[in-house]
Amino acid sequence: MEKLLFELSKRGKRAVSLPKCDVEEVNPEEVIPEEYLREDIDLPEVSQLEVVRHFTRLSQLNYSVDTNFYPLGSCTMKYNPRVNETVASLEGFANIHPLQEEETVQGILEAAYLLKEYLKELGGFADVSLQPAAGAHGELTGLLLIAAYHRDRGNTQKDTVLIPDSAHGTNPASAAIAGFKVRTVKSDKNGELDWEDFKKKLDDRVAALMITNPNTLGIFERRIKDMADALHERDALLYMDGANFNALVGRMRPGDWGVDVMHFNLHKTFSTPHGGGGPGSGPVGVSERLKPYLPVPQVEFDGERYYLNWDIPKSVGKLLAFYGHVAVWVRALAYILAYGREIYRVADHAILNARYLRKKLEGLFNDPYKHVPCMHEFVLSATNLKKYGVKALDVAKRMLDFGVHPPTMYFPLIVPEALMIEPTETEEKETLDRFAEICKTIVEEAKTDPQKVKNAPYTTPVRRIKEAEANRKPILRFPK
Ligand SMILES: *Cc1c(COP(=O)(O)O)cnc(C)c1O
Numbered sequence: 001m002e003k004l005l006f007e008l009s010k011r012g013k014r015a016v017s018l019p020k021c022d023v024e025e026v027n028p029e030e031v032i033p034e035e036y037l038r039e040d041i042d043l044p045e046v047s048q049l050e051v052v053r054h055f056t057r058l059s060q061l062n063y064s065v066d067t068n069f070y071p072l073g074s075c076t077m078k079y080n081p082r083v084n085e086t087v088a089s090l091e092g093f094a095n096i097h098p099l100q101e102e103e104t105v106q107g108i109l110e111a112a113y114l115l116k117e118y119l120k121e122l123g124g125f126a127d128v129s130l131q132p133a134a135g136a137h138g139e140l141t142g143l144l145l146i147a148a149y150h151r152d153r154g155n156t157q158k159d160t161v162l163i164p165d166s167a168h169g170t171n172p173a174s175a176a177i178a179g180f181k182v183r184t185v186k187s188d189k190n191g192e193l194d195w196e197d198f199k200k201k202l203d204d205r206v207a208a209l210m211i212t213n214p215n216t217l218g219i220f221e222r223r224i225k226d227m228a229d230a231l232h233e234r235d236a237l238l239y240m241d242g243a244n245f246n247a248l249v250g251r252m253r254p255g256d257w258g259v260d261v262m263h264f265n266l267h268k269t270f271s272t273p274h275g276g277g278g279p280g281s282g283p284v285g286v287s288e289r290l291k292p293y294l295p296v297p298q299v300e301f302d303g304e305r306y307y308l309n310w311d312i313p314k315s316v317g318k319l320l321a322f323y324g325h326v327a328v329w330v331r332a333l334a335y336i337l338a339y340g341r342e343i344y345r346v347a348d349h350a351i352l353n354a355r356y357l358r359k360k361l362e363g364l365f366n367d368p369y370k371h372v373p374c375m376h377e378f379v380l381s382a383t384n385l386k387k388y389g390v391k392a393l394d395v396a397k398r399m400l401d402f403g404v405h406p407p408t409m410y411f412p413l414i415v416p417e418a419l420m421i422e423p424t425e426t427e428e429k430e431t432l433d434r435f436a437e438i439c440k441t442i443v444e445e446a447k448t449d450p451q452k453v454k455n456a457p458y459t460t461p462v463r464r465i466k467e468a469e470a471n472r473k474p475i476l477r478f479p480k
Contacts, residue, residue, distance in 0.1 A: 001083075001334060001337035001338050004337065005087040005090065005111070005330070005333070005334060005337075006087070006090065007107075008092070008093075008107035008108070008110055008111050009087070009090035009091060009092030009093050009107055010092050010107065011092060011105075011106045011107030011110070012091070012092030012093060012095075012096045012104070012105050012106075012107040012108055013092070013096075013104045061461060063275075063405055064273075064275060065077050065078065065079055065080065065273075065275070066079075068403050068404055068405065069404045069405065069423075069427065069431050069434075069435055070275075070404075070405040070424075071357075071404070071405065071406075071407050071421045071422055071423050071424075071435065072405060072406075072407060072408050072422065073216075073218075073377045073379070073407050073408035073411075073420025073421055073422040074168065074216060074243060074244070074377065074408055074411070074420060074422060075268065075274075075408065075422070076243075076244075076246055076265070076268035076269065076422060076424055077275065077405070077422075077424060078246075078268075078271060078424035078425060078426040079271070079424075079426035080271045080272060080273050080331075081271065081334075081335065081338065083334060083338065084271060084272070084330075084331035084334045084335060085331075087330055087331070087334045088327045088330045088331050088334075092107050092108070093107070093108055093111070093326070093327070093330050094327070096108060098322040098323060102305070102306070102307050102308065103305075106305060106306055108326060108330075109299055109306035109307070109308075110301075110306050111329065111330055111333055112130055112299045112306075112323075112324075112326075112329055113299045113300070113301055113306055114333060115130065115283075115329050115332060115333045115336070116128045116130055116283075116299060118333070118336050119264060119283055119285055120285065122249055122250065122253065122336075122343070123242070123245075123253055123254055123255055123262060123264070123285040124253030124254060124255025124256045124285075125254075125255045125262070125285030125286055125287065126255075126286060126287055126288045126291050127285070127286055127291045127294060127298075128283050128284065128285045128286070129141065129283060129284050129286075129294045129295050129298065130281070130283045130299065130323070130324045130329060131283070131295045131318075131319055131320050131323065131324045132263065132281070132282035132283060132284060132319060132320070132324070133279065133280065133281065133282065133320055133324070133325055134265070134267075134279070134280035134281065134282045135170065135241075135242075135243055135263050135265040135268075135280065135282040136170040136173070136174060136282070137282050137319065137320075138242075138263025138264070138265075138282030138283065138284045139170055139171060139174035139175075139210075139239075139241065139263055139282075140174045140177055140178055140319075141263070141282075141284050141295065141316075141319055142239050142261040142262070142263060142284050142286075143161070143174055143175055143177075143178035143180065143208070143210075143239065144178055144293075144316045144319075145261055145284070145286065145290045145293045145294070145316060146178075146207055146208045146237050146239065146260070146261065146290070147178055147179065147180070147207070148293040148314065148316050149237065149289060149290055149293060150207055152292075152293075152314065153235070155207070155235060157204055157205055158204070158205060158206065158207035158235075158236065159179075159180060159181055159205055159207065160180060160181045160182070160183050160205045160206050160207060161175040161180040161181070161182055161183070161206070161207055161208050161209070161210055161239075162183050162184075162185050162198065162201055162202065162206055162208070162209045162210070163175065163182055163183070163184060163185065163209075163210045163211075164184070164185045164186070164187055164193050164211060164212075164215065165184050165185065165186055165187055165412075165413065165414050166187050166191070166212075166215050166216050166217055166412040166413075166414055167210065167211075167212060167216065167241070167412075168212065168216060168241060168243065168411075171210050171212075171241060175210060180207060183201055183206075185197050185198050185201055185209075187215075187217075187414055190219070190369065190371075190372050191215065191217040191219040191368075191369045191372055192215070192219060192221050192222065192223065193211060193215075193221060193223065193227070195223060195226075198227070198230075199230065202230060202231070202234065202236070203234075204234065206231070206234065206236045207236060207237065208231070208236055208237040208238065208239050208260075209227060209231055209236070209237075209238055209239065210239040210240075210241065211224070211227065211238070211239070211240060211241065212240070212241035212243065212244060213240055213241075213244070213248075213254070214244045214247050214248075214375035214376065214377075215244075216244075216379075216411070216412040216420070217369060217374075217378075217379050217412060217415070218244075218247075218354065218374040218375050218376060218377035218378045218379060218420075218422075219369060219372055219374065219375065220247075220375055224238075224240075224254075224257045224258075224259075225257045225258060228257055228258025228259065228260075229258065232258065237260040237261070237289065237290070238258060238259050238260050238261075239259075239260065239261050239262070240254050240259040240261070240262040241262070241263065242254070242262040242263050242264050242265065242269075242285075243263075243265045243268060244375070244376060244377075245262075245264060245265070245268075245269045246268065246269045246346055246347060246350050246376055246424070246425065247347055247350055247351060247375040247376035247377075248347055249269060249343055249344065249346050249347050250339075250342075250343040250344030250345070250346065250347055251344045251347045251348075254285075255285065255287060258287075259287070260286065260287045260289055260290055261284055261285065261286045261287070261290055262284065262285050263282045263283065263284050263285075264282065264283045264284075264285065265280060265281075265282055266280065266281040266282070266283065266328050266329070266331075266332040267279075267280035267281060267328055268280075269346075270331070270332035270335045270336060271331060271332070271335045272327075272328045272331045272332070279325045279327075279328060280325065280328060281324060281325040281328035281329060281332070283324075292312070292313075292314045292315075293312075293314050293315060293316050294312060294315060294316075295315060295316055295317060295318055295319050296309070296310045296312050296315045296317065296318055297309055297310045297318075297323070298312065308323070345425075346425050347376070347425075348425075349425035349426075350375075350376035350424060350425040351374075351375050351376050352425075353376075353423040353424065353425060353427055353432060354374050354375065354376050354377050354378055354421070354422065354423055355373070355374060356429070356432060357378075357421065357423050357432045357435065357436065358374055358378045358421075360432065360433065360436035361380065361421075361436055361439055364380075364439050364440060364443045365380040365381060365382055365384055365385075365419065365439075365443070366380065366381040366382070366383050366384050367380055367381070368381050368415055376422060376424075376425075377420060377421060377422035377423075378420075378421055379412065379415050379418050379419070379420045379421070380418070380419045380420075380421065381415050381416055381417050381418060381419070382395055382417040382419055383416055383417045385417075385443070385446045385447075386417070388446050388447055388450040389450050389454065390446040390450050390453050390454060391417060392409050392410065392417040392418065392419050393409060393410075394446075394453045394454050394456065395419065395439075395442055395443075395446070395453065396409050396419070397453075397456045397457050397464065398442045398445070398452075398453045398456035398457065399438065399442065400456070400457040400459070400460050401456055401457050401458055401459045401460075402438045402441075402442075404435060404438060406419075407419045407420050407421040407422075408420040408421075408422075423435075
């Protein structure tokens with residue numbers, strides 16, 4: 001795998017002469033208003049050593065997958081193999097420019113083409129666009145494709161997207177940005193899409209159903225194929241949010257179920273560090289129905305050379321300034337090649353770890369879907385601690401004192417006091433056992449000394465913050 005990527009990287013040459021641009025020389029005193037021009041600036045004087053210490057100390061406060069367990073549900077905070085970083089930083093991938101001639105970037109084009117082919121195969125799709133910058137951007141792309149499909153067929157009445165009440169917040173947001181109305185469909189007692197409610201709401205206005213599988217409860221939607229059939233009967237389409245594809249990869253192909261479009265979160269399923277919010281990559285796979293509308297350009301191969309195909313007459317256009325987040329593509333390709341035919345082990349171990357941990361945590365919290373087996377994650381509810389005055393948030397804060405990152409909280413919205421736990425496939429049994437022991441200790445504390453849990457954390461540099469206020473009124477300046 002390394003050899004192949006190394007070879008490909010050698011086929012990227014830095015352009016010797018980048019286009020020149022004329023920069024006009026300006027005098028700052030002429031263009032900056034007088035009140036902003038300063039003679040003296042009161043900058044603090046610190047020694048180099050103190051600066052190094054300050055930033056080194058700050059870096060040690062970072063929490064990461066590399067330092068500890070990170071069971072943040074839905075986010076798939078798995079280990080990102082170091083070899084990914086090595087190949088992504090090879091000269092011929094890292095030091096090329098999107099405006100170079102195609103002849104000088106054949107290596108990255110071949111890598112992109114290969115990745116596209118692997119994603120087509122793994123997802124069971126007719127084609128894939130690598131362009132979207134992240135999962136949510138993939139959602140928007142997919143919905144624009146759906147809108148283009150209906151426009152093309154004169155389906156002007158189709159203005160609604162059905163979305164289950166367990167969906168990730170980006171789903172309704174993307175549908176709204178793409179110009180659709182959103183109608184919520186209920187979940188049933190098994191945590192799956194409520195079939196009766198779905199059938200009732202599936203009328204001629206419905207352009208698509210947008211569903212996550214396994215859904216955000218970590219539960220497999222067993223009727224996914226029936227959903228596709230029911231939708232197609234009315235010329236409506238099926239969007240699948242592929243954020244949880246690590247539960248399926250190598251085992252099942254959404255295209256085979258009749259899914260018309262799905263985004264892959266390369267940074268989740270195929271590993272790229274994404275704790276700080278990016279960059280990610282959200283390629284979309286499509287069925288034959290949506291292929292004519294894919295964004296331009298598509299990476300193609302004419303038997304001799306790789307090239308960017310801009311000639312897609314019905315394309316929705318371009319969705320990013322350049323071509324996509326190339327370094328994330330390279331990491332994903334490295335990950336796929338490293339597993340090869342055994343990539344199904346990702347899904348097997350993700351599910352095994354989740355089921356093991358769920359069993360270990362039995363009896364500590366409420367498990368509202370106890371009767372349903374989970375896939376790669378599961379959602380518990382801390383309502384059992386309410387009588388002690390302890391909330392999911394308190395449990396999460398107390399976990400920080402034990403050095404673990406808390407699970408996702410208060411999502412999905414249909415589970416009160418939700419704790420959404422995704423151990424990922426890269427964790428060992430010992431880590432899961434340790435986490436279970438920590439949960440046991442915290443639940444015990446909640447019962448015997450609830451104030452201790454409610455006042456947590458004790459060991460972090462900052463204790464409780466006003467989370468909503470920190471978002472709405474951020475303090476961005478160092479106080480004088
Ligand atoms: C992460 C996630 C998204 C959004 O993906 P980004 O890459 O963060 O934009 C959408 N849906 C689900 C279920 C997710 O977990």
